[in-house]
Amino acid sequence: MAKKKTTKKKTAAKKGRPAGSKNKEPDTVLEVPAGCARCHSTDLGVFPGSRLVTQDIHGTLRPTGKRFTSIDIRRMQCRQCGAVTIVKTYNYDPALWK
Ligand SMILES: [Zn+2]
Numbered sequence: 764m765a766k767k768k769t770t771k772k773k774t775a776a777k778k779g780r781p782a783g784s785k786n787k788e789p790d791t792v793l794e795v796p797a798g799c800a801r802c803h804s805t806d807l808g809v810f811p812g813s814r815l816v817t818q819d820i821h822g823t824l825r826p827t828g829k830r831f832t833s834i835d836i837r838r839m840q841c842r843q844c845g846a847v848t849i850v851k852t853y854n855y856d857p858a859l860w861k
Pocket residue numbers: 799800801802803804841842843844845846
């Protein structure tokens with residue numbers, strides 16, 4: 764078995780981007796649910812053949828107050844129990860926020 768390095772590196776450095784640099788990738792603000800609705804495993808895979816639907820909705824999440832500019836809706840399948848869950852990913856792209 765291949766040995767994995769278990770260096771726990773939390774990359775919280777993703778936030779502050781240098782001023783003036785363009786950020787093409789929108790930030791993921793929130794994912795709901797964060798795991799399987801049935802067994803609460805977070806080991807979800809994209810459901811084969813499922814289409815990613817993006818809704819251009821702007822809003823603010825409560826109670827965090829985080830903004831989002833689009834929602835990705837995707838069918839995910841739990842690798843543990845096989846249940847299919849609709850996962851909504853909230854993204855925030857500063858360039859789109861008005
Ligand atoms: Zn499950």
